[in-house]
Amino acid sequence: MSEKILNILKFLNEIEKLKSVTRHSWTSSGRQESVPEHSWRMAVFAMVLEKEFPEINMQRVMELSIVHDFGEIYDGDIPAFKPDPNKLEREEKAIKKLVQSLPAETQKKIIDLWKEYNECKTPESKLVKALDKLETLIQHNSVDIPTWAKIEKEFNLTYGKEFMNFHSFIKEFRKIVDKQTSEKIKNE
Incomplete structure (x- = not known):
């Protein structure tokens, strides 16, 4: 039992590093947002929308929200306006490294959640x-425009639109x- 606990602690100590990984976005207090802050607000967002989606498994949504950026733990966040063709490959490798101390069943669950998010079929x-x-867009709108990259004035109006059509x-x-x-x- 104690070895299992030590391995879980090893994972928790490793995932703690994600708290220091910053995103391109800034917070209203004037500092860069961390990856977990983004994931946390996604989970809050899902929670307040629960009644709009009675057909959707919201526990699964919470799990997907938490896991979706785990792959950024070692190489960081890549702004959407700077696409990287190797991003998914690097992130999958990172997740496998991250979860290696966990029981096989838990490793599989986390990796499968990450894959489910990226395949975007469910x-x-x-x-x-x-x-x-x-x-991401709401966060950008919460801060002053000087924190935006110049490209974002145009980019933010089209970013991710292809993912919005699944529900009215x-x-x-x-x-x-x-x-x-x-x-x-x-009004800038």
């Missing part, structure tokens, strides 16, 4: 993919976020 992964993009509520939510983005840019 209703839960489609919702999480949309929330991932929306949360998400499409409407995106329209409102886009309106806020446009107003923010206009």
Whole structure:
């Protein structure tokens, strides 16, 4: 039993490193957002939308939200406007390294969640993919434009739109976020 606990502690100590991985986005307090802060707000976002999606397994959505960026632990976050063709390969390798101290069943669960998110075929992964993009845009809209890269004024109005069409509520939510983005840019 104690070896199992030590291995879980090893994983928890390793995943703690993700707290120091920053994203391109900034917080309203003027510092760079961390990867776990983004994932946390995605989970909160999902929680408050639960009644809009009675057909979706929200526990699965929470798990996907938590795991979706685990692969950024060693190489960091890559801004969406700087696509990297090797991103998924590197992230999968990172996740396998990250979970290696966990029991095989738990390793498989985490890796499968990460793959499910990236394949974006299940209703839960489609919702999480949309929330991932929306949360990023909402975060950008929460801070001053000087924290944005120049490309983002145009990029943010198209970013992730292909993931919004699976549900009418998400499409409407995106329209409102886009309106806020446009107003923010206009009033700069």
